[in-house]
Amino acid sequence: MIFNFLNLIFQIQIKEGKGPVFLVLVLFICALVFFLDKARKGASFKIRKIAGLDAVNEAIGRATEMGKSILYTTGLETASHIATIASLTILSRVAKRAARYGTRLQVPSFDPIVMTLSQEIVRESYLEEGMIDSFRKDDIFYLTQEQFAYTAAVEGVLIREKPATVFLMGYFYAESLLLAETGNSIGAIQIAGTDAVTQLPFFIVSCDYTLIGEELYAASAYLSEDSSIISSLKAQDFGKALLWIFLFIGSIFTFFGSVKFLSIIGGSS
Amino acid sequence: MNIWDKLQSIDRRWIFLVMFIVIIIPLMNPKSLDINVSEPTRKAFERIENVPSGSNVLISWDFDPGSQAELLPTAKAMLHQLFEKNVNIVVITLWPAAPTLADTTLNEISTLYNKQEGVDWVNLGFKPGLDIVVKSMGSDIHEIFPADDKGKRVENIPLMKDIRNYDDFNLVIDLSAGSSVDFYVEQAHGAYGADLVAAATGVMIGDFYPYLEANQLQGLVGALVGAAEYEKLMEKAYGLEPDKATAGMQAQAKAHLAIIIFIVLGNIGFFAKRKKTSPKLESLNK
Amino acid sequence: MSNRGPLAVAFIAGMLMIGDYFLDWGPLNSYAEWVQKYYIIIAAFAIVLGVASLFKLHLGKLKRKEDGWRYSIVTFFGFFAMIVTGLFMTSGDLTGTKHPWNAWLYTNVQLPLGATMFSLLAFFIASAAYRAFRARSLEATLLLLAACLVMLGQVPILTGGVFESLPEIKQWILDIPNMASKRAIMIGVGLGMMSTALKIIFGIERTYLGGSEE
Numbered sequence: 100m101i102f103n104f105l106n107l108i109f110q111i112q113i114k115e116g117k118g119p120v121f122l123v124l125v126l127f128i129c130a131l132v133f134f135l136d137k138a139r140k141g142a143s144f145k146i147r148k149i150a151g152l153d154a155v156n157e158a159i160g161r162a163t164e165m166g167k168s169i170l171y172t173t174g175l176e177t178a179s180h181i182a183t184i185a186s187l188t189i190l191s192r193v194a195k196r197a198a199r200y201g202t203r204l205q206v207p208s209f210d211p212i213v214m215t216l217s218q219e220i221v222r223e224s225y226l227e228e229g230m231i232d233s234f235r236k237d238d239i240f241y242l243t244q245e246q247f248a249y250t251a252a253v254e255g256v257l258i259r260e261k262p263a264t265v266f267l268m269g270y271f272y273a274e275s276l277l278l279a280e281t282g283n284s285i286g287a288i289q290i291a292g293t294d295a296v297t298q299l300p301f302f303i304v305s306c307d308y309t310l311i312g313e314e315l316y317a318a319s320a321y322l323s324e325d326s327s328i329i330s331s332l333k334a335q336d337f338g339k340a341l342l343w344i345f346l347f348i349g350s351i352f353t354f355f356g357s358v359k360f361l362s363i364i365g366g367s368s
Numbered sequence: 369m370n371i372w373d374k375l376q377s378i379d380r381r382w383i384f385l386v387m388f389i390v391i392i393i394p395l396m397n398p399k400s401l402d403i404n405v406s407e408p409t410r411k412a413f414e415r416i417e418n419v420p421s422g423s424n425v426l427i428s429w430d431f432d433p434g435s436q437a438e439l440l441p442t443a444k445a446m447l448h449q450l451f452e453k454n455v456n457i458v459v460i461t462l463w464p465a466a467p468t469l470a471d472t473t474l475n476e477i478s479t480l481y482n483k484q485e486g487v488d489w490v491n492l493g494f495k496p497g498l499d500i501v502v503k504s505m506g507s508d509i510h511e512i513f514p515a516d517d518k519g520k521r522v523e524n525i526p527l528m529k530d531i532r533n534y535d536d537f538n539l540v541i542d543l544s545a546g547s548s549v550d551f552y553v554e555q556a557h558g559a560y561g562a563d564l565v566a567a568a569t570g571v572m573i574g575d576f577y578p579y580l581e582a583n584q585l586q587g588l589v590g591a592l593v594g595a596a597e598y599e600k601l602m603e604k605a606y607g608l609e610p611d612k613a614t615a616g617m618q619a620q621a622k623a624h625l626a627i628i629i630f631i632v633l634g635n636i637g638f639f640a641k642r643k644k645t646s647p648k649l650e651s652l653n654k
Numbered sequence: 655m656s657n658r659g660p661l662a663v664a665f666i667a668g669m670l671m672i673g674d675y676f677l678d679w680g681p682l683n684s685y686a687e688w689v690q691k692y693y694i695i696i697a698a699f700a701i702v703l704g705v706a707s708l709f710k711l712h713l714g715k716l717k718r719k720e721d722g723w724r725y726s727i728v729t730f731f732g733f734f735a736m737i738v739t740g741l742f743m744t745s746g747d748l749t750g751t752k753h754p755w756n757a758w759l760y761t762n763v764q765l766p767l768g769a770t771m772f773s774l775l776a777f778f779i780a781s782a783a784y785r786a787f788r789a790r791s792l793e794a795t796l797l798l799l800a801a802c803l804v805m806l807g808q809v810p811i812l813t814g815g816v817f818e819s820l821p822e823i824k825q826w827i828l829d830i831p832n833m834a835s836k837r838a839i840m841i842g843v844g845l846g847m848m849s850t851a852l853k854i855i856f857g858i859e860r861t862y863l864g865g866s867e868e
Contacts, residue, residue, distance in 0.1 A: 111678065111679040111682075112677070112679070113676055114677065117675070120676075121676045124672075124676075124848070127852070135858065181850055188861040210700075210704075211703045212703075214703065214704060237714065240711045241705075243708075244704075245768070246768075247434060248767075248768075259722060273434065273571070273772060274771075276778050277771070279782075294847070296843070299839070303786075304782045304783065312840070312843040313839075313842035313845060316849060317846065327858060328853070328858060331849045331850075331852075331858065332849075334849060335845045335849045339841070380781040380784075383780050383784055387777050402810055403810055404810065404821070406821075433764075433768045433769050434768050434771075437769070437773075468751065472761065574829075591808075620808075620809055621811040624806065624809050627805065628805060630783070630784040631783055631787045631802065634787070634788060635787075635789055635798070638789070638790075
């Protein structure tokens with residue numbers, strides 16, 4: 100009805116096939132607002148332990164004790180990729196800890212815009228910790244946008260600088276194993292996180308901790324311990340429950356040979 | 369350090385050396401392999417065989433030198449097949465590092481068949497935009513690719529005179545190291561009804577089998593093994609000598625075996641050591 | 655420093671792009687197309703920032719004669735070689751990447767170097783598999799068995815007799831358990847992406863802006 104109204108007044112139409120997706124988005128936003136409201140009224144939400152995120156402080160502490168540096172890479176995608184943004188939110192928290200402990204943090208960047216964002220984020224983190232004098236802009240630098248040239252350069256940094264802790268957070272391609280194995284060979288503790296499903300096995304065999312898929316997106320909420328941000332994880336759980344219901348109903352319909360449910364939700368048989 | 373400890377902690381440099389040996393020997397001394405051609409590769413071959421002489425085929429060359437070991441042999445075999453059948457070829461790419469590789473390969477193979485650039489084949493080069501480019505080719509290729517890779521206007525290229533969109537191609541082939549197959553299935557096949565064959569790397573191939581089962585792809589050549597299968601079919605049909613894929617397949621086979629042997633050795637050391645330090649055994653020894 | 659301005663920009667831009675995805679409305683769709691084109695242009699100019707950073711890093715290394723300063727000379731040499739041959743030299747009709755020198759550098763230096771780096775994967779995968787695939791637990795044993803079966807089924811090394819069905823076993827592993835778990839992870843990733851994007855658009859998540867979270 101709303102869309103008919105919009106269509107009438109503004110000649111706006113919803114694109115073909117996008118109706119069900121729009122409905123799910125609206126439901127998701129409602130869930131987000133609901134749980135956010137609950138959080139602001141004082142509710143606390145329990146989330147399960149994520150070993151990789153619990154190890155972040157330990158990993159930074161290790162670098163501090165050994166007197167070595169931390170290397171953080173935001174992956175091989177641009178700033179418009181959501182995994183890179185998720186990685187930058189984690190970088191902010193890692194930078195705060197590094198500033199507090201006086202540990203050197205190096206961030207080699209694949210993209211110039213990501214480099215600029217990373218510099219700003221790390222600088223602000225150092226400022227908040229009152230350690231702006233320790234901030235080294237040259238430690239957050241651009242390398243190249245060529246995949247294997249970037250990989251070779253980061254491997255060079257790993258072998259020369261021998262950081263005690265390596266964070267591989269973001270979207271990666273075939274170079275994931277190269278980076279992870281090199282980090283392993285220098286004895287660094289490695290925490291990886293990616294939503295690139297094809298690269299997860301390589302991180303799992305080579306890294307000490309791996310954040311699988313959505314755990315990368317949950318990291319910011321998990322590390323912040325802020326219930327407002329954690330409430331979004333509850334909304335994600337709601338989304339999963341909704342999808343599970345759709346899958347279950349769809350399976351029942353398909354089992355009995357009916358495509359009615361599939362056509363309602365806009366799928367093809 | 370006893371033997372079981374040594375088995376568990378073989379220096380990685382020995383592993384690298386063994387891998388180097390098992391890979392280099394088959395490459396230097398290739399022998400023919402008994403390869404069973406899989407159904408997806410056979411379907412791809414037969415669909416290309418059914419392209420009539422004189423018709424047009426669009427190849428989307430979506431891989432760069434990093435993936436050429438897996439995809440270039442398939443690309444070459446398909447080019448040989450298409451040129452043998454006197455099919456016209458239009459090449460585009462969605463990857464910035466691909467045009468030069470495509471150009472080099474097209475020049476190398478077209479000269480063997482006396483095929484002329486601009487008349488029998490053309491390389492329209494790279495255009496950024498991924499799915500937007502794939503979608504736009506459904507309406508007017510001339511608009512999205514106003515010139516070829518060398519800067520010549522498409523209206524001055526004889527081959528492109530009668531080619532405007534997917535309707536003017538008998539087949540679309542996507543040689544993909546990424547996920548461009550998804551865009552072609554959705555746009556070229558889904559929206560414009562183009563027939564589609566794809567070749568993909570080993571890491572990505574699993575994602576595209578559902579398309580084959582749903583007949584959204586008419587054939588799928590996967591990884592180096594698919595390329596070797598394709599070379600075998602080309603050898604049978606056209607007497608084309610098996611090339612790098614077949615040689616590479618032997619190297620890959622030996623490499624897989626070497627990895628498995630190392631895994632077994634590591635586990636032997638692990639279990640033997642575990643048995644030796646078992647609490648039950650320690651209590652018996654007291 | 656107030657974040658209200660950037661948050662407002664993020665909200666308006668985000669809502670407009672969501673609107674473009676779902677709605678068929680000329681002005682909105684044209685705006686979205688305009689934004690996407692200008693993003694590509696801005697990203698191209700951002701390379702200047704990156705190059706400036708690279709120069710500063712390597713010039714600093716050269717000045718202070720830090721460890722590996724000679725490699726900085728190689729970096730500058732490679733950089734200028736590609737820029738000069740690609741932008742300033744012509745050979746008849748051939749300019750840019752078509753110039754023979756630029757093409758030679760690409761074909762004989764850049765391509766083999768890229769292929770070499772990629773080929774390191776073969777060695778690293780062997781050492782990673784040797785180190786990681788130990789039957790420490792039930793899950794580790796299943797992982798180990800699945801890896802071995804897929805590796806053996808992928809190549810024609812063991813054929814005949816009981817090994818005839820290895821390719822089918824491999825295909826089953828890839829099609830059923832592997833595909834199921836991959837899709838489950840992708841569903842989680844999709845929801846996580848949606849959640850993160852909405853948090854940023856609605857201003858709930860602000861760490862990407864830098865500065866205090868007010």
